[in-house]
Amino acid sequence: VEAPRRGDLPPEELRALARELADWISDYLERVGTLPVSARVSPGDVRAALPATPPEEGESMQDVLADFRTLVMPGITHWNHPAFFGYFANTGSGPGILAEMLTAALNANAMVWRSSPAATELEEVATDWLRALLGLPPGFEGVINDTASSSTLYALAAARRLAYPEVARRGLFAEPPGSVYASEHAHMSVERAVVALGLGREGYRTVAAGEDLGMSARALSAALAQDVAAGVRPVAIVATLGTTSSAAVDPVRRIAELAREHGVWLHVDAAYAGSAAIVPELRGPMAGWELADSIVVNPHKWLFTPLDCSVLFCSRPEDLASTFRLTPEYLRAPSGGDARDLMDYGLALGRRFRALKLWFVLRYFGREGLIERLRLHVRMAQELAGWIREEEGWELAAPQRFSLVAFRYAPAGASPSEVDALNLEILERVNASGEAFLTHTTLGGRVAIRVAIGNVRTTRDHVARTWALLTGAAAASTRSAEDD
């Protein structure tokens, strides 16, 4: 066997290229606000621009980076754009980017303590700092997963094990049916987890929400009573603090009481809004979440940490670990030891060193820096909500909460279906401008436009300009309807 001609990038070449990218990234972040937010491409465009087959011989990284700039970049929707208000806006912040450079270079796997002690212990430290910032009691232990979907799946798996103590051994086959309860506005990941766990959609009870779009505790209580009477076993209740559609808040304290009464696991989905608990005056809606068995908060949503970083807090961590623990010999430390192996707290075995970026972000911003930024985001959302309330023909589609505003243009005389079509048209016009990016939802079966504020570079001007785009689009859409 001859020596390979191709090694890793020689250090000097890597140094030069990484420096080049250091420049590119800081230039990019400086100018990202001037780019069209969403990609101007049609399905298949990017794929068609790339060769159908891999290269036979290695290529120069300069060529690869040139293609990245000219072929890939036009297809990027810029989540780091300050007027990206779709889904939940987020930030790949500078400190987070620096951490990801190091994470990739170290390439450590925090699956067991021994496989990289600092990666495990920094995860303990960074998640405990976050716990303290959120005002949660020390009984909550955190682990970092990729996404809230995974965090929720793991929490519900632990709940299922408590509801069905023999499930790990004999499965669900001989068991009475069980149910997971969540608001009709809960995130899709809850239903997907319920199905994955073998409980079936029939075991997924969507509980009606009240006028404020928070789960009705009375409806929950009735659903629990009905199920228990029918021999259906309550497995878990999921309370959402900050729903995706409208950032609505379930009455978590009242729900916690019901969970306790029925001996059911309470999981809190605070993936987006949980970060608000860092701000003293925004913590109110979370009151009672400290009674939960598990809580998910995603720093990659509203805490300036690049994807992916979802923290699952659990107040009974041993129940979580017991659900998954299975240590084959090839992962056992020869000398045993009493260190925590974080692979026990979920299903993913490979675990990137994600704690580093969370730690960098928390240190760089500090508690005060986080508070000021989150507070500003909420203030901007409130101001936008005020403009909407005051403008003829516009209405909030839900009570304004946290940094999210859900609203619609509903001019007098338009039918609900006309209003729906009109708002989708307005949305398309705004997004086509390239100056802002918004997404929609439905609330009560009717289309609502969402503005989700969450990027550290977003200023009042970005929000004001988006509002001008919205009213302009509404006028243009109305004119074009009249021309028909």
Place this chain on the structure above:
Amino acid sequence: VEAPRRGDLPPEELRALARELADWISDYLERVGTLPVSARVSPGDVRAALPATPPEEGESMQDVLADFRTLVMPGITHWNHPAFFGYFANTGSGPGILAEMLTAALNANAMVWRSSPAATELEEVATDWLRALLGLPPGFEGVINDTASSSTLYALAAARRLAYPEVARRGLFAEPPGSVYASEHAHMSVERAVVALGLGREGYRTVAAGEDLGMSARALSAALAQDVAAGVRPVAIVATLGTTSSAAVDPVRRIAELAREHGVWLHVDAAYAGSAAIVPELRGPMAGWELADSIVVNPHKWLFTPLDCSVLFCSRPEDLASTFRLTPEYLRAPSGGDARDLMDYGLALGRRFRALKLWFVLRYFGREGLIERLRLHVRMAQELAGWIREEEGWELAAPQRFSLVAFRYAPAGASPSEVDALNLEILERVNASGEAFLTHTTLGGRVAIRVAIGNVRTTRDHVARTWALLTGAAAASTRSAEDD
């Protein structure tokens, strides 16, 4: 609300820091081979060195980076060290590191096509390139997950849905029990997935392996027949190409025939060894895998791509997507469109732009570069196996396969339990040297030391030095036993 004093890192500061890290990373990769491979810390050391509470005010990134160097680095086990031979060795290569810088800066989420078209389409392109390199037919479509544990979970969830067509609706409660079949040497992630899916460990059939440690097709056939006769429903068969303990290979063609006969989903776990199929003369053991329904190959293991990057290939992608598809309004594109939304192919909703690093790696190395490197790794493992065979008292614990060698020191006259203790002692001595890092397993209930080669910087000298350390440790351990 006053303007926050703390914004993101100003562009010029980010530029300077990213350049500093560009230097640090290239220096690190140049000297990583001179560092002790595994961290010299005890449980709690790193945690104790860090403040128990987060900072009130934001800190300078220079301070944060200084702490990273002095407090975190000593606790890092260096997976990028060329003499890291534990678990499955891997590489955070230069092209992969550069890609991760860009991924963090763009912070795009490839959950739906529209949320970042290029991230979705590059994932299609890069996984299709990998498919072609592996010699799999075009019917296989790839998606990138975080880990093989997730990929296997998703594949088995699709299998479960075909075995129980009503599972998504009514769960497993009213169903006859079902089974998943895998070799006694299969990875723990299969069992964890079976438990997560609600099938229970009683539904996990470990099939005996033959002398070559590959699954016995006869035993599998018998287990299937027995279950069918008993009314147990076969759900899936998992064939492993390259087990974790010894890189053993299940007879996949014969298993595929049995899967077809019983109408059962065949999932192939080639997370580690699948990459070998890029090398023509190493493809033999994979013959028949093209008959599988799903195959997992992890470029973050033996394909020079930083954590995390696990590719799940599926020859019936619509069955995979139908298992998970659930598109709430807030993720729907207003204009519909026929683009693929990759969130449909698994449970994680947030999806990092992982395709970029795979694309960079495949382009930088090219088919030839990959072949030469993989070939060298296998050649070094074969050479080490030769030294072991020839050395008095040493033995291979399993047939040598791919780039993995499993072996033990078993001097004449020592009892099996003495041999076990001796090998764990040898392992500890070698790891304590700091010059190499190895892990162990058990095969046939007896301890075996593993040397897993997979880093792009590993040379014959690293392997030879490790062998010298092993024989030296064996001599020292024998002497110390005689002194007792």
